[in-house]
Amino acid sequence: MTAAARLLALPVLLLPLAAAAQTPPNAAPEATLQACFAELQPAARAAGVTPETWQRHTAGLAALPDVLDKLDQQPEFRTPIWDYLAALVDDERVAQGLAMLEQHRLVLDEVAQRHGVDPATVVAVWGVESNFGQTFGKYPLVQALGTLSCQGRRQTFFRGELFAALRILQAGHVALERLVGSWAGAFGHTQFMPTTYERLAVDFDGDGRRDLIDSVPDALASTANFLTRAGWKDGLPWGFEVRLPAGFSTEGQGRRVRQPMARWRDLGLRRADGSPLPELEQPAGLMTPAGARGPAFLVLKNFDAIYSYNAAESYGLAIAHLADRLRGGGPFVTPWPTDDAGLSRAERRELQQLLAGRGHDIGTIDGLLGERSRAAIRAERQRLFGERTPDGRAGQKLLRTLRAEALLPATDSAAPASPDMPISR
Incomplete structure (x- = not known):
């Protein structure tokens, strides 16, 4: 959050109440948002947004209700980690990432030399954030951030991002029609928030603009700059998978509970392949995202740098694992x-x-399981497995069962197959 946004946080916190009081209860979404904008304009001006910019980009905007739904349904915190990582770090993304490493090798080598972050890590962020530039998001940033600035929780935070987005437009760095991104306001190849863009974006290609949308070199260098500023140390690992000794208790352990590597060796931990832990001076924390029976990891400071990109351990692990792959x-x-x-x-x-x-x-x-796909999944889970309240989750059991059923003669297709039966293809 910018310094201006922090200074304005307290006085603007109560503005939605004032706006609501002036807006009729049955007002249209456009009128509701415009009433809030009228209250926000003085704060925007104090944050460096001119009245002309404010009027040009906020007049007539209506709220986007679905961004409020997404605010409380972030996949990093709601999706089982095995589902989350299965989709983000798959063979398809690894192959695409290897192709990007080769295609942009000269730029990535220069980025590594200037900013001290290896190509695999930078490309992994690119792959997780936008599928290598294939998925930027569909939301007009000003409209999405305007909605979140006036409705829902964390309004003060989103106001800082709204003001930053307007300053970016005001400075001419990005055209309005190109400033499209995620529901929460992130944009470009590596999905920077507007305030992050203002602090850390880099003009790597030397054209005078910091362009994260239409310049891959700018986006990759900006990502490396972000990680370096977040504490990334070149030549050190983010961490590694480990094997816990039998009966080891993970109670009280976590990413932030750091101990010397020698202490972990004394406790009986080894690398996942059975080899001894490396000789490293940095302390490490033990992360067990699915409990002691799942994969366990010793993570170091470089994991914290990745984590700072999006504060979720599952997200950080996805980038770290993709980089390793x-x-x-x-x-x-x-x-x-x-x-x-x-x-x-x-x-x-x-x-x-x-x-x-x-x-x-x-x-x-398209592989994106939206509401229609999930409705179909619920229907099939109920039909095949007799689940009374299916949750719409897609897993291997359902896929195997439907595969097997598709191979049956038409007269037998109504009979559910065992989800664990072997399938020939």
């Missing part, structure tokens, strides 16, 4: 503690095809 590493050694693992994006597309084959209207087969 791009360096030639393999999947985690310890399996996740579930009998129904998550689906890769290719498997999600296959599931959608099977659902469509059963007559479900799921829209585009």
Whole structure:
């Protein structure tokens, strides 16, 4: 958050109440948002947004109700980690990442030289954030941030981002029609928030603009600059998977509970392949995102730098693991503690095809499990497994069962197959 936004946080915190008091209870969404904007304009002006910029970009805007729904449904905190990582770090993304490493090798090598972050880590952030520039988001930033500035929780935070987005437009760094991104206001190849852009974006290609949308070099260098400023140390690992000794208690442990590597060796921890822990001076914390029966990791300061990009351990682990895969590493050694693992994006597309084959209207087969896909999944889980209140989760059991059913003769297709039966393809 910018210094101006922090200074303005207290006086603007009560503004929605004033706006609501002046707005009729049955007012249209546009009128409700405009009433709030009228109250916010003095704060915006104090934060460096001119009246002309404010009027040009906020006049006539209506609220976007679905961003409020997403505010309380962030996947990093609601999705089982085996589902989250299965979709973010799959063979398809690894192959794409390797191609990006080769395609942009000269830029990435220069970025590493200037900013001290290795190419695999930078490309991993790019892959997780926007699928290498294929998914920027669909929300007009001013409209989304305007909605979040006036409704829902964390309004003070989003106002700082709204004012920053308007300053970016005001300075001419990005055209309005290009300033489109996530529901929460992140934009560009590596999804910077507007205040982060103002602090850390880099003009790497030398064209006079810090362009995270149409300049891959600017975006990659800006990401490396972010990580360096967050404490990344070149040449050190983010961490690594470990094997816990039998009966080891993880109570009281966590990413922030750091101990010397020698102490972890004394406690009996080894690397996941059975080799001894490395000789490192940095202390490490033990992270067990699925409990002691799942994969365990010793994480160092470089993990904190990744974590600062988006404060969720599952997110940080996705980037760290993808970077390892791009360096030639393999999947985690310890399996996740579930009998129904998550689906890769290719498997999600296959599931959608099977659902469509059963007559479900799921829209585009794209691997993105939206509401229509989840409604079809709920119906099939109820039909196949007798679940009374299916939750719409897609897993390996459902995919295997539908695969098997699709291979049955038409007269037998109504009979559910065992989710654990072997499938030949």
